[in-house]
Amino acid sequence: MKLKTRLIIAFITVITIPVLLSVTILCVMGRYQMSAIDKAYEISGTTVESFSNSMTVISQVTEKPYKELNEMARKSPQKMEDATSLEEFNKKLRGKKSYLLVRKEDTIIYVGTEMEEADHVILQLPEYGESESTSKNGVYLGGEVQALVKQVDFLYRDGDEGSAYIVSDVGNMIPEVEEFLVSMVFCVILVLVFTAALLIFWIYRGVMQPLGKMQLAAKNIKEGNLDFELNPTSDDELGQLCRDLEDMRKRLKDNVEEKIKYDKENKELISNISHDLKTPVTTIKGYAEGIMDGVADTPEKMERYIRTIYNKATEMNTLINELTLYTKIDTNRIPYNFNTLSVNAYFDDCAEDLAVEMESRNVEFGYFNYVADNVKIIADAEQIKRVVHNIVNNSLKYMDKPKGKINLRVKDVGDFVQVELEDNGKGIAAKDLPNIFDRFYRTDASRNSSKGGSGIGLSIVKKIIEDHGGKIWATSREETGTTMYFVIRKYQEVPIHE
Incomplete structure (x- = not known):
């Protein structure tokens, strides 16, 4: 019952109950006093009308x-x-x-x-x-x-x-009439006091119970204890206040848990980056010392040492770029530059770049485009390219076949354009598949230093695709390979009717 309703009921009760009880008492005591007057003064036929008129009563007496x-x-x-x-x-x-x-x-x-x-x-x-x-x-x-x-x-x-x-x-006035009036005043006062006390207790109980719970909840929140539940016991304004306080507690608890998770992720990121940077730094240092000590005493060795140092420096640069992008993702400050892109032209260029890179890595590359020439999307060309390269690099990282193979397929699926990136790597276990887009998640097979990676590559991919209004998912079979899918909504021109 709402507090407003309680007060209205209390107001009506304060008016009606004293009136009804006073009338009842008046009738009962009036009959008694009339009987007493009849007996005391040896009269008969005293009525309420005559009883209320002293002249009539005295005349009868x-x-x-x-x-x-x-x-x-x-x-x-x-x-x-x-x-x-x-x-x-x-x-x-x-x-x-x-x-x-x-x-x-x-x-x-x-x-x-x-x-x-x-x-x-x-x-x-x-x-x-x-x-x-x-x-x-x-x-x-x-x-x-x-x-x-x-x-x-x-x-x-x-x-x-x-x-x-x-x-x-x-x-x-005759004493009986005076006593009757005094008794009536006393009874009315008693009824008013009783009614007021009863209503005050009713309202007090309805108010203090939820207030007590809220006071305890506020004390727990003040002391940092958020592991409790505040259940409202009524559907009034105080009950709504309890629900608001409970929502505040949940939000505070979520914020605390999110902060703990955020701190944990930051520590894990630092640990991962430190670990992943240590390997290329050690390699660069070792090959640089080899050059300084004259170990690379032939042009072929020198070229191989320099090429290794360059590759490891590129690997370090990639890790640093991922860390920078992760920071932007965490603060929702990815600099998007959306434009209308032709699907065929864009993915043809993307496939051409991938073909050159795969050839250098001795990986077979296949490109299949099933989209009409006039299909367009609105996207950030650089960020979509980052998505494709992150997925491909992830496939290359865990490629365990002597002859690797990666296929890029672009399909028209109604209102969306679907992009598929398929590899013939070692695949992902079913228990790991739902978590591969989570931050810092690594499957057991990738926890060795030789694989590297910060564990945020696929989480970056998911964030970019979702910011484009799309969706990303994966299917995989162990020892067979993995296929990554993402979709982006088509651009549709709205005709202007004159």
Whole structure:
């Protein structure tokens, strides 16, 4: 789950869960408190609507006392002047947060509370008969009083008008209602705290687990330990960050391994070049000393010594050129000069040069061209010539037959021109064939100093052909010979439609 989705869910949950739980608690506790109020104040029929209206609740609370007062005033008006009877009745009202006032004509004859509390109420008391129609529900006195007054009008035995009032302070809420509101506030706060804690734990767990893994991974990378795997446990933003960190680790590990391989190859190259240069240098030194010591005492010997020195110097120059080209290949800085070449003209010249060289080495050379005159390729003439000569020199290097033979074939294969160089050398073992284009790779048969070679000749060939957009491969049979193949895409002119 994405972090954005988690936050949206958390936001919705923070809103919905507290509301639902608060409503549920409100219903449960409301029913309980209504039942408690009914029992405590001896009323019935308390509803949520009346419970939320203090006037209605107070009116219900004093409903029974009001009926009793009305009955007492109607049947026993003499008790309305009896202080004892009035005090007993007032005690019942005090338990319901109300008190009694009794008036005879214009005189207050009984006050069931402190005079300071009753002064403002007395000033606003309705006159005899004024609240007859509303006496059951009471009359609200506003201003500083904030009281609900229920009035009972009656006649004393002597014929004087009298009024009894049940006064309830609306400003002082009954304890059960106050407790209920306090409990509700507490429950809502508790629900909010619980919901927030639960969501924080959920988000914290979803965030800290991948963060912990990434911290450990970063520590390993810092210490140079790249041999581990960071598996993302989620499909969110942190999971994507884990995958990016894992990709970075893999790339760092590949770079380290590539650097180790590069250093190893450089050491191997230096070792190979040093070894391969040592042989011609020793030969040159030996023949030069022979000339200096007068061993070459005849013109024929002198010519042979000089020719050997020249050949070994040429061999050294070839090795140095290969090293220079290898450096350019390693930094992708081979200086290509691409041109449109006629296949027949180019390979005819190439075959002519090879024929002269093979003749000097007593090797039979065959050239077969099956391509039409108009076929062209886009290539670097010098680099393709290097490819052909590197392959031929490699064949000559491992030629083990008394009469060597090399064939050059050029074929048209659809969109490509295919060049084949076949020899009758000792061949390459099947286990070595897939690796012959790797840098510094030498078959077991070529590891002696007499064969020479830096081990990068065929890797250079592969690089050049691939940079031309082509492909190179080989087939071979031991003791029979090897055939090298490479293909280069034809040049095709795109017609311009006017």
